[in-house]
Amino acid sequence: MRLDTWTSSNRATIEKHLRASGALLLRDFKVPDAPEFERVFGGLYSDLVTEHERSSPRHRIAGNVFTSTDHPNDQPIFLHNELSYATRWPLRIAFCCIIAPGTGGETPIAPIRSVTRNVPAAVRERFREKKVMYVRNYGRGFGLSWQESFQTDDRATVEAYCRSAGLVAEWEGVNQLRTRRVAEALARHPETGEVLWFNHATFFHVSTLGPSLRSAMTEQLPAHDLPTNSFYGDGTAIEPDILDTLRDAYERAKVTFPWQTGDVLLLDNMLTAHGRAPYSGDRRVAVAMAQPVDVGRAG
Structure with missing residues (x-):
């Protein structure tokens, strides 16, 4: 063809x-x-x-x-x-x-679809109730700068984007920025109508990083200052066994x-x-x- x-x-x-x-x-x-x-x-x-x-x-x-x-x-x-x-x-x-x-x-x-089935119903329900919070930090020595992430050097443009995207933005000095957003852990597919496990809770969580990188970051920065991290929507920590369960849900479906x-x-x-x-x-x-x-x- x-x-x-x-x-x-x-x-x-x-x-x-x-x-x-x-x-x-x-x-x-x-x-x-x-x-x-x-x-x-x-x-x-x-x-x-x-x-x-x-x-x-x-x-x-x-x-x-x-x-x-x-x-x-x-x-x-x-x-x-x-x-x-x-x-x-x-x-x-x-x-x-x-x-x-x-x-x-x-x-x-x-x-x-397989990942969603692999996540136990009780865990899905827990996230449905509590949601997930994404915390991102820029300018602390790890990860992307806010200029690279938002593709602009203008703070006002970043602030406008954050307001439109449901992000709470907190500046510390000129180059340090923290954003927070509380989001649903599941989403409905606009074409098939299926409710799916669709979030970055596992990917963004510091425990999903490789051991050496995770150690280097956590030795220098507290949980809320890491480049990316995830929490329940109320800001409380996601339990280690829940994160292990989520990683396993993806791994068992992997091709x-x-x-x-x-x-x-x-x-x-x-x-x-x-x-x-x-x-x-x-x-x-x-x-x-x-x-x-x-x-x-x-x-």
Whole structure:
């Protein structure tokens, strides 16, 4: 199938598959570079979106195409749904393998339907009642600066964004900023109507970090001063056994596959979580996002 025909002739089939399974790997498409990836993905979805309220380091490589992450290659990235901590997120997300890694470097995925079932009903109900609080800190020596996260140097622009996004912003001096937001832990899919486990409570919690990085941060910063951390909505700590249960819910649902150069992975971002395995050698995986959904539309 030619790259210039598959998006128009097969969109209905692709959308049906994504609603059913949440993920579609397109192999042997041999997409050569980021501009072609943007053209192909943009032919399928006209409303490509840029990132906002960034939580991972990345950079633009073509138009609305970015590196998947610039996180150190020896550290894993836990499974998560893109921007599930925000009030707006992409319903569709796509990855393209421009250079396959030497070893490792998979993008593991996990069906959120399975994750939701794996989270015990009592835990789901606890979060339904208490919700989840995301606390983020900028300018304390770890993580992104507020300038990089919000993609601006203007404090007034940041404050306006925070007001519109339900974030409480607290400045300390010129470069230190703390934001807090209380959010639902579950969300309704706008197309299928399913209520799904959709949040960053596990991903943002300090206990999900690798041991060395976690130790380096917690030795210097208290819980509410860490770059990212999560709590119950009332600000109380999430119990360690609950966090272990949540991590296990994702891990038991995890599926992996090896990247091949030119692969394109399409995901329904609410139906499928993604992560990244450590790797060696060169690895270049691009990401693009589309179909923005806000909290109100997700119900």
